Amino acid sequence: MAMLHDDQLETWKSLQDEWFSSDIFQKQYDSLKRERQLAVKQMNILLKNYFSGAISNADFRMTFQHKTNKEWRSFGLGGFAGAMVLNMFVKNIPNQDELAYQLKMVLPVPSDVHKGYQQLSSFMDYLNKLIDSNAVQKQNIQPGLVPSFVSGWWHIQDTENWPIYYTSSRQALISEGLYTPSSQPVGDYFDFREIFLLMTKKLGLSLWEMEQLCVWHKQRGVSITPAVEPVEASSSDIGTTGDSFSTTNEEEREHTYIQWLLAEIGQKFGYKVWIATNDRSSTWKGKQLGQYSLNSLPEFPGIGPKSKQMIELIDVVWLKGLKIMAAFEIESTTSIYSGLLRMSDLAIALDNFIFPLYIAAPAVRTNQVKAQLSRLTFQRLELHERCRFFTFEALISAAEPMMLFGSDVSAIDKIAQQVDGVNQEGF
Structure with a gap:
């Protein structure tokens, strides 16, 4: 009772x-x-x-x-x-x-x-x-x-x-x-x-x-x-495969699932996949994320060692030859602001390299993502024009048709959103 x-x-x-x-x-x-x-x-x-x-x-x-x-x-x-x-x-x-x-x-x-x-x-x-x-x-x-x-x-x-x-x-x-x-x-x-x-x-x-x-x-x-x-x-x-987590690790599990899903989609599109080094031991469906990842990034022409280190910390990167096709930051538990800072650093460091940047977050964090992308700091860097965002739920819903009918990164844009520029009058 x-x-x-x-x-x-x-x-x-x-x-x-x-x-x-x-x-x-x-x-x-x-x-x-x-x-x-x-x-x-x-x-x-x-x-x-x-x-x-x-x-x-x-x-x-x-x-x-x-x-x-x-x-x-x-x-x-x-x-x-x-x-x-x-x-x-x-x-x-x-x-x-x-x-x-x-x-x-x-x-x-x-x-x-x-x-x-x-x-x-x-x-x-x-x-x-x-x-x-x-x-x-x-x-x-x-x-x-x-x-x-x-x-x-x-x-x-x-x-x-x-x-x-x-x-x-x-x-x-x-x-x-x-x-x-x-x-x-x-x-x-x-x-x-x-x-x-x-x-x-x-x-x-x-x-x-x-x-x-x-x-x-x-x-x-x-x-x-x-x-x-x-x-x-x-x-x-909680089994013995390493594929199940306790409820105290819910967000980590969610993060792993989205990384795995992006890796699967990227490979279906014919891209090579990079997984952040510190996440490679995480598993989904009995497979370590490291099994999807390149062992090392290629030597990109015009990209120095510090910029390369930035790329290595991104949650998921899709590559084709020596070209970065897309970079994804997954924000289930960490600060949206810190993820966008990494993206802005990357955008500034690789100003001559144009490729899509994406933030993936749960639907309940949508307002936080929009609020951060609307900050004057990121607006003046024009990050809101280079960095789009989509929800975990939208990705999960679209993943199957993407892998059946999609062919490249443009499929992600169908579920992604972009923040408009902010009128700075009054600041």
Whole structure:
């Protein structure tokens, strides 16, 4: 039974008053709410079509991945605990008919807690049997992410009884001593749900309001954004391949995945790939990033040793012969400002070498990227004209068609954005 002491409740009430007193945040929440109300209707139609057999696993996956990065982005299900989970299932589980049967058993909203526990446990048992029989590798389906994925669909069908298992919500409750996860993903979700619903009732909030209050708890003065889920694996998912990380390394895992994806895309385009030396021991799908990388950079005509050292520190570089085709900085955990400083140094040092520069960041950091590229320091260096940015979610969504139909770096420009020049009047 979840417990909420008076002093804990008072802390949250005070936080609630602080949040409610901000007109800006309330307007942002109202906008988010309107977007979600429309998304709920559309997502339920998709689910109904899937349950009826009108669409296949592949169609379900493709629509979900595409929509969660656009029209349904307000729920933050386009990342590693949402669309990517479904991607892994559809791409890696051999028997797709059995997968469809299992998904149609677990995704309908439960009538009560007991039924929900049964549904989620049965689906986890199904995945674990696949792993035990060597039908699929554990790192290719990530069972620890299932509660987040499934709870997202339960929530869509019943928005006031089934909270989404967001990282931001869990972290807020953990930090206040209200929730302690274990290594049992199913039980952990239902423990989380119990205290989350109790908090919602005591504070007189809707689930969406409670969720955003948890975001406010974490951000305190930073713009409210949808709770996009980073990659995450529970301690029970840590294998021996080096391909799984604990939840304390979520951002590092996300960084590794994007590096791997850019390496894969670059090689598909026929480019040679450079991976920053200090990242080469990181692994994804059992392969070290170093396996994708050149052992050393070529001797570029006109590029001195110091400039070459700058290039060596870039997260991912695509090359063709002695020509740099693109350079990518991935900013999941580090300061956006520090990444742009590296890019500006490179742009200045290699002023006569024109090649695309890109910043890749989670969607929740988009405003930070725009704000930094709009700084007068970078504007006067015209970095905003040379350096574009794209979100992790956009790259993940576009990666497959890029590798099927793309041929060069111009494919990245289709998902990249550019900051306009800033009017300096008034500075």
